[in-house]
Amino acid sequence: xxxxxxxxxxxxxxxxxxxxxxxxxxxxxxxxxxxxxxxxxxxxxxxxxxxxxxxxxxxxxxxxxxxxxxxxxxxxxxxxxxxxxxxxxxxxxxxxxxxxxxxxxxxxxxxxxxxxxxxxxxxxxxxxxxxxxxxxxxxxxxxxxxxxxxxxxxxxxxxxxxxxxxxxxxxxxxxxxxxxxxxxxxxxxxxxxxxxxxxxxxxxxxxxxxxxxxxxxxxxxxxxxxxxxxxxxxxxxxxxxxxxxxxxxxxxxxxxxxxxxxxxxxxxxxxxxxxxxxxxxxxxxxxxxxxxxxxxxxxxxxxxxxxxxxxxxxx
Numbered sequence: 001x002x003x004x005x006x007x008x009x010x011x012x013x014x015x016x017x018x019x020x021x022x023x024x025x026x027x028x029x030x031x032x033x034x035x036x037x038x039x040x041x042x043x044x045x046x047x048x049x050x051x052x053x054x055x056x057x058x059x060x061x062x063x064x065x066x067x068x069x070x071x072x073x074x075x076x077x078x079x080x081x082x083x084x085x086x087x088x089x090x091x092x093x094x095x096x097x098x099x100x101x102x103x104x105x106x107x108x109x110x111x112x113x114x115x116x117x118x119x120x121x122x123x124x125x126x127x128x129x130x131x132x133x134x135x136x137x138x139x140x141x142x143x144x145x146x147x148x149x150x151x152x153x154x155x156x157x158x159x160x161x162x163x164x165x166x167x168x169x170x171x172x173x174x175x176x177x178x179x180x181x182x183x184x185x186x187x188x189x190x191x192x193x194x195x196x197x198x199x200x201x202x203x204x205x206x207x208x209x210x211x212x213x214x215x216x217x218x219x220x221x222x223x224x225x226x227x228x229x230x231x232x233x234x235x236x237x238x239x240x241x242x243x244x245x246x247x248x249x250x251x252x253x254x255x256x257x258x259x260x261x262x263x264x265x266x267x268x269x270x271x272x273x274x275x276x277x278x279x280x281x282x283x284x285x286x287x288x289x290x291x292x293x294x295x296x297x298x299x300x301x302x303x304x305x306x307x308x309x310x311x312x313x314x315x
Contacts, residue, residue, distance in 0.1 A: 001079045001081070001117065002079060002080055002081045002082075002113075002114040002115060002116065002117050002122075003076070003077050003078055003079055003080065003114065003117055003118075004074060004076060004080075004114060004117075004118060004120065004123075004176075005076050005077065005118060006076045006169055006172050006173070008118045008119075008120055009074075009076070009120070009172050009173060009175075009176035010164060010165075010167075010172055010176075011120070012120040012158075012176060012179070012180065013162075013164045013167070013172070013175060013176055013179060014160070014161065014162055014163075014164050015157075015158040015159070015160055015161070015162075016157050016158055016160065016179055016180075016183055017160060017162045017164060017179065018160050018162065019160075019162060020162050020163065020164050020166070020167070022258075025166050025167070026213045026258075026261065027211070027212065027213060028167065028171065028175070029168075029213070029261075030211055030212065030213040030253045031050070031197055031198070031211050032168070032171060033253060033263075034198075034209075034211050034251060034253065034266075035047060035198075037266055037307065038312075041307075041308065041309045041312065042309065043200075043309075043312055045092060046092065046200060046201045046202070047198050047199070047200050047201070047209075048070060048090075048092065048093055048096055048198050048199045048200075048201075049070060049071075049073065049174065049198065050070075050174070050178055050195060050196055050197055050198050051068060051069050051070035051071065051178070051195075051196045052068070052069050052178070052181065052182055052185065052193055052194070052195060052196060053066065053067070053068050053105075053193070053194055053195075053196050053235075054066070054067050054068075054069070054148075054185060054191040054192065054193045054194075055191060055192045055193075056147050056148045056149065056189075056191060057148075057149060057190050057191060057192055058149045058190070061147070061149070062192075063192075064147065065146075065147030065148060066104070066105045066106075067105065067106045067107070067108065067144055067145070068097070068100050068105055068106070068107045068108070068196065069107075069108050069109075069110050069127065069141075069144075069181060069185070070089075070093060070097075070107070070108070070109050070110065070196075071109075071110045071112070071125070071177045071178055071180075071181040072087060072109065072110065072111045072112060072177065073173050073174045073177045074112055074114075074123075074173055074176065074177045074180075075173060076172075076173055080112055080113055080114040080123075081113070081114070082113040082114075082115060082124075084113070086111050086126070086128075086138050087111060089109040089128065089130055092201055093109060093130060094130050094131060095131075095201060095206070096131075096199045096201055096206055097109075097129075097130035097131030098130070098131035098132075099131070099206040099244065099245050099246050100131060100246065101131035101132055102131075102244045102245060102246075103242040103243060103244040103245075103246055104242065105242065106129060106144065107129065107130050107131050108127040108128060108129050108130065108141075108144055109127070109128050109130055110125045110126065110127045110128075110141060110181055111125065111126050111127075111128070111138060112124065112125055112177070112180075113125075113126070120176075120180065123180055123184075124184075125141045125180075125181055125184050126138040126139060126140060126141065127139060127140075127141045127143075127144050129144070141184060141185070141188070142188055145185075145188060145189045145191075148188075148189035148190065148191055149189060149190045150188065150189055150190075151186070151187065151188060151189055151190055154187075155183070155186050155187040157183050157186065157187070178195070194231075194235055196208055196209075197209045197210060197211045198211070200249060200312075200315070202312075202315030203313065203314075203315060204315065205245055205246070205247045205315065206245055206246055206247070207246075207247050207248055207249045207270075207315065208236075208239055208246070208248045208249075209248070209249050209251055210228070210232045210235070210236060210248065210249070210250050210251065211251045211253070212226075212228070212232075212250070212251070212252055212253070213252075213253045213255055213261070214226045214227070214252045214253070214254055214255070215254070215255055215256070215257065215258060216254060216264075216301055217298075219279075219298065221279075222279060222298055222300045223300055223301070223302065224300070224301040224302070225279075225298045225299055225300050225301055226252050226254075226267070226298075226299055226301060226304070227283070227294075227296030227297065227298050227299075228250055228274070228278075228296060228297050228299065229294045229295070229296055229297075230282060230294070230295045230296065230297060232250075233274075233278075233297045236248045236250065236271045236274070237271070237275070239271065240271050240272075240275070247270055247271060247272070248270070248271045249268050249269070249270060249271070249315075250268065250269050250271070250274055250299075251266070251267070251268045251307065252266070252267045252268070252304065253266060254266070254267060265306060265307075266306065266307035266308075267301070267304035267305065267306060267307060268304060268305055268307050268311075269299060269303055269304045269305065273303050274297075274299055274303075277299060277300055277303045278297045278298065278299045279297065279298040279299075282295045282296065282297055282298075283295070283296055283298060284296070
């Protein structure tokens with residue numbers, strides 16, 4: 001049986017992730033808690049798993065082609081032989097991807113095969129485009145990057161020795177599946193790649209999610225506020241520029257302090273509200289996920305909504 005164990009996945013993550021600091025861990029834990037919270041509110045079926053958004057690079061072609069990929073999560077011990085029947089993507093993911101397609105972003109569900117047990121290097125991916133009227137079936141992921149510049153040199157990715165023991169064992173399969181797919185993309189083409197924390201399927205619109213754990217800060221002009229790093233802000237602005245029926249949400253797990261991580265409340269704000277009320281002057285934030293100092297956009301806490309059933313139902 002061609003399968004992978006949790007230990008094999010951890011070994012791959014240890015060598016492929018350049019760093020895994022407290023900010024990355026807390027961000028991951030916030031995403032887990034978010035999905036638990038949505039399930040408790042009865043909205044578990046309206047949020048997708050995470051994935052990647054990738055844009056073409058190169059002079060004159062930067063950002064001209066964009067794709068979104070959602071990986072199937074590899075279950076430890078399960079058989080992923082190359083000739084196994086390919087899975088049917090969830091119906092909700094079709095709807096989400098149709099929204100991306102309407103604004104010119106091609107969207108794919110990616111399914112893995114394992115050629116040799118316990119060998120992460122033997123994992124390969126096939127992709128099926130979603131959100132279009134006909135189903136083209138699965139094909140090699142190399143076929144979906146026609147508008148991207150091919151990588152001419154070997155991508156040396158397994159070169160780190162990072163402590164990933166703090167990743168919860170239950171979350172290792174999803175993190176491995178996402179990371180392996182990112183590596184597979186990066187080995188094929190040159191691209192600007194950013195993560196998609198998930199997509200919420202509302203009653204009126206579809207919302208890509210940016211999920212962060214934050215303590216509230218104070219400013220004499222804004223009052224209590226939450227900060228959003230400049231990179232994620234630009235990504236949300238990109239969604240808004242393409243628009244159509246695609247909106248986005250900035251979700252905050254407010255905590256009392258960074259030591260206990262005790263939950264105060266869940267909040268969210270649409271990008272429209274965020275862009276309207278964010279301070280025009282960026283400021284320095286804390287350490288970012290790469291270990292450096294971040295630059296943040298500040299949004300008054302008063303403009304956020306509580307993440308509860310009534311407010312989610314109105315989206």
